[in-house]
Amino acid sequence: xxxxxxxxxxxxxxxxxxxxxxxxxxxxxxxxxxxxxxxxxxxxxxxxxxxxxxxxxxxxxxxxxxxxxxxxxxxxxxxxxxxxxxxxxxxxxxxxxxxxxxxxxxxxxxxxxxxxxxxxxxxxxxxxxxxxxxxxxxxxxxxxxxxxxxxxxxxxxxxxxxxxxxxxxxxxxxxxxxxxxxxxxxxxxxxxxxxxxxxxxxxxxxxxxxxxxxxxxxxxxxxxxxxxxxxxxxxxxxxxxxxxxxxxxxxxxxxxxxxxxxxxxxxxxxxxxxxxxxxxxxxxxxxxxxxxxxxxxxxxxxxxxxxxxxxxxxxxxxxxxxxxxxxxxxxxxxxxxxxxxxxxxxxxxxxxxxxxxxxx
Numbered sequence: 001x002x003x004x005x006x007x008x009x010x011x012x013x014x015x016x017x018x019x020x021x022x023x024x025x026x027x028x029x030x031x032x033x034x035x036x037x038x039x040x041x042x043x044x045x046x047x048x049x050x051x052x053x054x055x056x057x058x059x060x061x062x063x064x065x066x067x068x069x070x071x072x073x074x075x076x077x078x079x080x081x082x083x084x085x086x087x088x089x090x091x092x093x094x095x096x097x098x099x100x101x102x103x104x105x106x107x108x109x110x111x112x113x114x115x116x117x118x119x120x121x122x123x124x125x126x127x128x129x130x131x132x133x134x135x136x137x138x139x140x141x142x143x144x145x146x147x148x149x150x151x152x153x154x155x156x157x158x159x160x161x162x163x164x165x166x167x168x169x170x171x172x173x174x175x176x177x178x179x180x181x182x183x184x185x186x187x188x189x190x191x192x193x194x195x196x197x198x199x200x201x202x203x204x205x206x207x208x209x210x211x212x213x214x215x216x217x218x219x220x221x222x223x224x225x226x227x228x229x230x231x232x233x234x235x236x237x238x239x240x241x242x243x244x245x246x247x248x249x250x251x252x253x254x255x256x257x258x259x260x261x262x263x264x265x266x267x268x269x270x271x272x273x274x275x276x277x278x279x280x281x282x283x284x285x286x287x288x289x290x291x292x293x294x295x296x297x298x299x300x301x302x303x304x305x306x307x308x309x310x311x312x313x314x315x316x317x318x319x320x321x322x323x324x325x326x327x328x329x330x331x332x333x334x335x336x337x338x339x340x341x342x343x344x345x346x347x348x349x350x351x352x353x354x355x356x357x358x359x360x
Contacts, residue, residue: 023083023345027330031354032090034327038118039094039356041141041195043324046095046294048245048314049352050207050302051084052342053100053131067349069305069339081105083347085113091327091354093119096136097187097205097245097314106134124149126207128183133205135189142191145200148232149187152224153180161227165283169220172281179220182209186225188232190240199359202233206246208256215274216281218249218256219265226260226287234288241320242289243357244313247350251309252297260291260315291315294323294355301329303341304349314353320360327354 039045054077056062063072073079088096088110096119101110106123114121120139125132137144156162156169156179169176186206193199206225208218225244233240250256255271265271267282294314301312316323329351335341341349 025345026083026087027334027346028087028090028352030334031327031330034325035091035093035354038092038138039324041193043356043358044095044141044201044243045091045093045354045356046097046243046245046314047088047091047093047352047354048097048205048247048312049088050099050247050312050348050350051101051105052080052348052350053129054080054102054105055129055131056100057342066304067340067342070342071344074342074344077105080342080347081109083345085109087347087352088114089117091352092117093136093354094138094141095203095243096134097203098134098136099205099207099247100131101134102131110134110136120144122147122187122189124185124187126183126185127151133185133187133207135187135203135205137189137191137203141194142201143194145190145192146236147187147189148228149185150224150228151183151185152221153182153184155228156180156220156224161231162224165220165223165227168283169281172279174279175216175220175281178214178217178279182217182221184209184221186228188229190232190237200237200240202229202237202240202242204229204242204244204246206244206248208247208249210249213275215250215255215271216279218254219259219271219285220281222248222256222259223285226285226289230288241317241359242291242315243317243321244291244315245353247312249311251311252293257293257313259285259287260313261293263287263289290318292318292323294357295326295353298329298353299332300351301353302350303335305340308340312350312353314355316357321357322360324356324358327356329353
């Protein structure tokens, strides 16, 4: 034609490469209706999200076995990054804790995108995996006072803080070896409110060992985490509130969840034999915090072909913080529109947790 008449969208000649379906309605569109504005100075909007590292999304195994239901182009890094930036930007968060963050994704994609929305980013790599943890905080609400990141295995061996646990663990060489092989890390940032400098926050972020039978390993990892957080929030900055986010790879019925929530775990807990009697490592552990899962216990936060369950949490200090609102998770219908996650309309196999918290 002569270009006078235009019916609908631009013609195909104007795009290079194959034509692909766009995401259509995204799983996060309806959630953005709750998060249009940044919340006030007395409140903190926190997000925890395992964003699925490219390192794992783009393997042959992932494409054929883990996520066979996902269109291959939707697993590609650029596609997922665009979706992710759109998703995160729309949450207007003050605090974002991410897991499975590729270093290049952090530097080239997330930092510039979130910087434009007023967020400053911190990164901690898992040495062996080339992916790690990221914490972003809103610059005009918080300033960074200090960072206290650790690798669990390293801390266990070298920090006097964990001497007793280390000696206990040495009695169980098989388990000890497994714990020390993991490259899992804990990212801890101490933030100070710009509006009220007397208000400080200890923000912890982690991604625990993934294996279904690794409950005993996760218990050791979380014991190290709690001792480390105790050192920061009780010794270095007495009485500062804790927010502990992450992918704990633990359902609400697990020993790990129970330990975090109740403050203790008995040596006869079944998770000490999660991988059988030969890898038992019984000990009783405790921590001094009163922690609550701010988003409760959703039916699932991870939804893949072969599994769905609640693995992600935002634990908050019950003494100092309360939940103002929890942003509803996408409906089951939205999650399963394309069978499971990830999909053309959702960039990860996990779902972001979002809540607004306020100081008591």
